[in-house]
Amino acid sequence: MANNSFVKFENVQKSYDGETLVVKDLNLEIPKGEFLTMLGPSGSGKTTCLMMLAGFETATQGIISLGGNPINNIPPHKRGIGMVFQNYALFPHMTVYENLSFPLEVRKLPKRIREEKIKRALDMVQMNEFGNRRPAQLSGGQQQRIALARSLVFEPELVLMDEPLGALDKQLREHMQYEIKHLHEKLGVTVVYVTHDQTEALTMSDRVAVFNDGVIQQLASPPNLYEKPENAFVAQFIGENNKIIAQVVDVKGSVVTAKTLKGNLLKSKKVNCDTVGSKTTLSIRPERINVGVKGENTSEAEVLELIYIGDHIRCRMNVEGDENFIVKIPNAKKVSNLKIGLKTKVSWATDDCRALDRLA
Amino acid sequence: MQASQNKKNEQMLTSDGIPLKKKLSKSLFRSRLRAFGLVTPLLLLISIGFVFPILVFLTRGIYNDTFEKYMVNLTPVLAEWNGISEPTEEMFEALVLDLVWLKETKNIGKVASRMNREMSGSRSLFTSSARKAKKLEAPYKESLIKVKKKWGDLETWRAMKVTSHSLTPVFLASALDMKYTAEGSFIQKSEDRRIHVKLFIRTLEISLIVVIAGLILGYPVAFLLANLPIRISNLLLILVLLPFWTSLLVRTTAWIAMLQGQGVLNDLFVVFGIATDEDRFTLIYNKAGTLISMTHILLPFMILPIYSVMKTIPPSYVRAAKSMGATNWTAFWRIYFPQTIPGIGAGAILVFILAISFYITPALVGGQDGTMISNFIDYHMRKSLNWSLAAAMGGVLLVIILFLYWIYDRVVGIDNMKLG
Incomplete structure (x- = not known):
């Protein structure tokens, strides 16, 4: 068993109706102990992948292996994979203790060992006093913790989580993100996590697989995903992003020169744009733009709207004909110079601007 | 004490100076009155047309002047x-x-x-x-x-x-196969004249068998309905409901055609060699006939509450159980089934109470040993004209049902029942 492919998807395809593919030719290797997040909009195939791994959906084509063994024909209850569901799926007719005891009982563990493991699992999520409660008597965050403890109590090597924090409010969600992350670091268990929340994905994961249209658009660590999106979809889906449509006029090494609709020539890093003459999307993060100064790339701009956020000012500008060009300006003294209607300049480094594929 | 109360009242004033409590009850009174007004027509109809006559008639069981x-x-x-x-x-x-x-x-x-x-x-x-x-x-x-x-x-x-x-208490005693003597004591009637108690027991027995048979037949159907894609399950649901749109009398007579000696079922038995032409099964005008047709007629009442409860159980529970290592059977028996108990409880009590007072079907297909207590009550109402005895028997039946209902509440809990 190669250590770098504990879970392996090989050419996996999935179709529900025999006409369209929900998952198109998926290849993915997950090393042991990794926290991998499948991120994507709804309908992108991420949950289907998770369900195929859990065994609740069968792959139409391809091989899924776990620890080197193909598991396509192994029923879910023999896979030994822990799972946390979107709505926790805590059994309502059982107490917290009985819920945790269930996976151990079906494994026919003796009572003494069961008690020990349940206690340890409840300690792990700081819920030891709640053993006799029923799920309905717990708050959302508490239920979430119990679901987590239940998926870990039988010590699986792989835990799947299907949008487990979706039902929690913002503050609790952030808190639980850190808790799950720490738990993962402590236990060293492999986690496959599904979410549509990009902040969640960036916060928690070792690697993120961005899904769209049944295909992994990019598989990378969070910093790489944010800094170096490989295509326009990823750039747009992860974080905020300004797009300038331009025509490629020159390609020199890794630098692309492109001409905007207004005739301005802009330089940017080549990522996946085509040859000279084709159209491209230039992508710049709002926080990488300087206002009022000239730089490697400079463009005329007009302030259209100023929104006070607190730590920064969100400034909507008209740049190269795009009226939704956003610039994030740190809240410092010079901000007070900005007024709506002010005509100024914006500039950015060539390295911060990426020439991506033409977005439809 | 008084002072503090006054102070409290003073604090709780609405903006126009009326005590808050008074204002609240006034505004609530209006909405209650409106709600009551909405149910009044039905309440009147039920009390005049249903509750009152029943009570008057039941008094005949203990009062005859x-x-x-x-x-x-x-x-x-x-x-x-x-x-x-x-x-x-x-x-x-x-x-x-x-x-x-x-x-x-x-x-x-x-x-x-x-x-x-x-x-x-x-x-x-x-x-x-x-x-x-x-x-x-x-x-x-x-x-x-x-x-x-x-x-x-x-x-x-x-x-x-x-x-x-x-x-x-003469009629009540008679309804329970006893005789009330001039000395004021109760003695059992002679063996050959005791029929009512036997009939009550048979009624309970038939009702219980119908409930159990309905459960065995209805549970899988409800499960299927709850788990099929919505388009197919709606179609099947119509098939379940179809008998509701057919007259009870038609369904019962259909069973006569099915079950009688020269009927469809017996013909099939002969064709497949299960029975010989001379020695056909007696499936009707006995207890078997009553059981078969009553189970069929009451089946929807069992299926629907179970179905509606199953519909609310998300599939993630069973999936969760399986992901934890439970086999299909364990996941069903320990996770799915317990959550359907409210539906089973509702279906069982509904079918039982309907079955215990079933009348037309046993009258038509019951014969000698398939008649139930309601057929006897009917006999005393229309043939022997002993209305007092009929009222006494009806009263006894009502008490039995209430008693069973009470036991059900103690054992299963009425709150644990879900009709949809």
Whole structure:
């Protein structure tokens, strides 16, 4: 068993109706102990992948292996994979203790060992006093913790989580993100996590697989995903992003020169744009733009709207004909110079601007 | 104390100076009145057309004043009699007076049939004596015994004494195969005359079997309905509901066509060699016929509550159980099934209560050993015209149902029931 492919998807395809593919030719290797997040909009195939791994959906084509063994024909209850569901799926007719005891009982563990493991699992999520409660008597965050403890109590090597924090409010969600992350670091268990929340994905994961249209658009660590999106979809889906449509006029090494609709020539890093003459999307993060100064790339701009956020000012500008060009300006003294209607300049480094594929 | 209360009240004023509590109850009163107004028509209909007549009729089971009303002279005299000593001349005189008056007012028939229920054969005793009563002369005791020897029997007088009480447990006792004597004690009727208790037990037995059979047949159907894609399950649901749109009578007669000796089912048995042509199964006009057709008719009442409860159970529970290592059976039995119990409870009690008072179906297909208590109540209502006994039997049935309902509440819990 190669250590770098504990879970392996090989050419996996999935179709529900025999006409369209929900998952198109998926290849993915997950090393042991990794926290991998499948991120994507709804309908992108991420949950289907998770369900195929859990065994609740069968792959139409391809091989899924776990620890080197193909598991396509192994029923879910023999896979030994822990799972946390979107709505926790805590059994309502059982107490917290009985819920945790269930996976151990079906494994026919003796009572003494069961008690020990349940206690340890409840300690792990700081819920030891709640053993006799029923799920309905717990708050959302508490239920979430119990679901987590239940998926870990039988010590699986792989835990799947299907949008487990979706039902929690913002503050609790952030808190639980850190808790799950720490738990993962402590236990060293492999986690496959599904979410549509990009902040969640960036916060928690070792690697993120961005899904769209049944295909992994990019598989990378969070910093790489944010800094170096490989295509326009990823750039747009992860974080905020300004797009300038331009025509490629020159390609020199890794630098692309492109001409905007207004005739301005802009330089940017080549990522996946085509040859000279084709159209491209230039992508710049709002926080990488300087206002009022000239730089490697400079463009005329007009302030259209100023929104006070607190730590920064969100400034909507008209740049190269795009009226939704956003610039994030740190809240410092010079901000007070900005007024709506002010005509100024914006500039950015060539390295911060990426020439991506033409977005439809 | 008073001061603090005042202070409290002072704090709780609305903006226009009226105490908050007063204002609140006033505004609530209006909405309650409106809600009550909405249900009033139905409430009136139910109380006038349903609750009141039932209560009035049920009182017949313990109250029958036929004797007291018409035997005006005899009733007070009988009340004084101890029921053991020889009837006195005074009692005979009162009897003759009443008989004469009954003959004149043509009410003798009512009293005679009332007496006949207490002591069979006393109808003719009363009617024939009344015909001659006008000519009788004192001493009435001797002349009356001369007309009918039975007047000399102590039993006749005892029966009259029992009947003279309007508020009486006679009918209730009779509904439970017992006899209420003049001394005020209950004795069991002779073995060959005990039928009611046996019938009550059979009614409970049939109802219970129908519930269990319905559960066994209905649970998988409900499961299927709840788990199929919505388009197919809606179609199947219509098939389940279809019998509801057909008359009960039609469905029962359909079963006659199916089950009778020369019926569809027996023909098939002969074709497949399960039965010979000469020796066909008796599937109808017995308990089997009642059970088969009642199970079929009541099946939707079992399926629907279970279905509606199953519909609310998300599939993630069973999936979660499986992900934790439970086999299909364990996941079903320990996770899915317990969550369907409210539906089972609702379906079972619904079917049981409907089954226990089933009437048309056992009357048509039940034959001798497939009749139920309701058929007997009907017999006393329409054939024997012993309404008091019918009321007493109905009362006993009602008490049994309430008792079972109470047990159900203790064991399963009424709150644990879900109809949808």
